Amino acid sequence: MEIGKQQSGVEEELRRGPWTVEEDLILTNYISKHGEGRWNSLAKCAGLKRTGKSCRLRWLNYLRPDVRRGNITxxxxxxxxxxxxxxxxxxxxxxxxxxxxxxxxxxxxxxxxxxxxxxxxxxxxxxxxxxxxxxxxxxxxxxxxxxxxxxxxxxxxxxxxxxxxxxxxxxxxxxxxxxxxxxxxxxxxxxxxxxxxxxxxxxxxxxxxxxxx
DNA sequence: AACGAGGTCAACCGCGCGTCG
DNA sequence: GCGACGCGCGGTTGACCTCGT
Structure with missing residues (x-):
């Protein structure tokens, strides 16, 4: 897994690439308790080593309950x-x-x-x-x-x-x-x-x- | 069975816009 | 007015899959 670096002050390891089941679970549980938005702070508070952007994308495109999967009709x-x-x-x-x-x-x-x-x-x-x-x-x-x-x-x-x-x-x-x-x-x-x-x-x-x- | 080409799709990147102090 | 920040959008990438040879 490729590791990125935060730009500011203390360098922190950031995960990139495909999401794991554990990460999905953490994000889903956090949003169900606290709601979505403020993605950067959400990522930190949830303990995810991901950018806010990455969390937002994962939630909107994959984890959201109303995401409809399957063939286009x-x-x-x-x-x-x-x-x-x-x-x-x-x-x-x-x-x-x-x-x-x-x-x-x-x-x-x-x-x-x-x-x-x-x-x-x-x-x-x-x-x-x-x-x-x-x-x-x-x-x-x-x-x-x-x-x-x-x-x-x-x-x-x-x-x-x-x-x-x-x-x-x-x-x-x-x-x-x-x-x-x-x-x-x-x-x-x-x-x-x-x-x-x-x-x-x-x-x-x-x-x-x-x-x- | 092995290999390459092309297709699919999740994820990332860069940019622009709106908001706030 | 200005810079920092958060967010959303469209474009692109790359890993994986499928299919033909």
Missing amino acids: AEEQFLILELHSRWGNRWSKIAQHLPGRTDNEIKNYWRTRVQKHANQQWMPRLLERIRTVVDSSNTISNALNTTLATWNDNSKFSSPPVTSCCNGYSDERDGAWVLEEEVWPEFPTPSSEAGLLAGLWELSTMGSNMYVE
Whole structure:
């Protein structure tokens, strides 16, 4: 384990790297008794040889009781795509709309699974398609799950959900998917922002507990 | 079975902002 | 007004895992 040094006065050994079960227990017990905040003094008072920053990160990203673990659901994927298209890399802001998910988790998810496809030309069309589905469907959760599950399971983000909404071909030069514009079907009136919000509100009433301002 | 490449994710780092004395 | 401090955010790193050859 790498050892760091405090900058001030008396040198004190600081632990870095992965947290042990014992450290997790100490931090959890301390916060349950005294609450969070004042992380630097918290670390000292709890007897942890960690920086306040490290304690805060460990608590917020891992130990907090309401941290939700496990796979990102289709609905969460849609929200991440939608909110990122709106706000960019504002991970903490995006995370506020996915209860139990941390900004770090969303950031990692985006960078490892989505980013390399984010600039492909079908992405805006996919978002538009989902918006339309959300806007026009009375079974929003099912519609989203169907659309995105097909997309994820069959293509691993490497191509748009062509089987359900459009045709396309793989560009010989770089393998990127190219949509054939003319085969896009005409959907009902393009969704308005209000329609999208209504759809997400619908989702929130179906137990997903997600919402948008 | 062994090895390398690529993916995943917890943790760290640097910076900027707000607050307080 | 200014410096110290605490905190939060986004970017990056590196250890570990998985998968293909």
